[in-house]
Amino acid sequence: MMLAGCMLALISAAQQPVISSMGVGELRILQTQQQVEKLLGKKLSIRSKQANERGIDTVWTEYLGMRLQLVFSYYTMMDDDLPSPKLYSIYTDAAGAKTRSGIAPGDDKFDIIKKLDGRRLTIGPDWQKEALPDKQRYSVVRLSDYDNSTFLNFYFVDNKLVAFEVGVEEGC
Numbered sequence: 366m367m368l369a370g371c372m373l374a375l376i377s378a379a380q381q382p383v384i385s386s387m388g389v390g391e392l393r394i395l396q397t398q399q400q401v402e403k404l405l406g407k408k409l410s411i412r413s414k415q416a417n418e419r420g421i422d423t424v425w426t427e428y429l430g431m432r433l434q435l436v437f438s439y440y441t442m443m444d445d446d447l448p449s450p451k452l453y454s455i456y457t458d459a460a461g462a463k464t465r466s467g468i469a470p471g472d473d474k475f476d477i478i479k480k481l482d483g484r485r486l487t488i489g490p491d492w493q494k495e496a497l498p499d500k501q502r503y504s505v506v507r508l509s510d511y512d513n514s515t516f517l518n519f520y521f522v523d524n525k526l527v528a529f530e531v532g533v534e535e536g537c
Contacts, residue, residue, distance in 0.1 A: 381461045386510035386517040398450045431459040454532030474524040485509040
């Protein structure tokens with residue numbers, strides 16, 4: 366019985382999708398809502414374009430055992446007006462989340478920076494953006510993938526990784 370429990374735990378861990386600058390598992394940045402729903406095997410309750418002045422909508426969902434926040438947009442700098450929403454960003458703070466190189470929650474910020482040495486990194490403070498007395502505890506490392514116009518953010522509290530975000534890299 367104990368062996369069966371261990372095997373189930375290993376199978377579950379093996380099914381967790383891998384995070385990259387392009388997405389999470391088979392969920393890819395700029396996929397349409399319909400493509401995402403097909404991968405998830407369910408409809409997402411996203412409001413219409415007219416329901417949100419900014420053209421952005423957010424939904425929480427489960428994907429292969431990982432809790433994700435999906436942000437859909439009707440607009441990007443590459444497409445002025447989309448007929449249906451596209452996946453703009455993915456956020457997760459799931460304990461089992463990890464990148465292809467094995468970066469996972471709990472990892473040390475400085476070890477991650479060493480691992481990503483030679484890549485396009487931006488290191489910044491205060492990702493909470495709130496007037497907290499201890500806001501210096503929060504920092505972010507952004508890995509920019511200019512070839513694909515995407516990014517992978519690593520969010521830290523007290524220099525320990527707590528969450529990931531993948532999204533569209535927009536700007537000049």
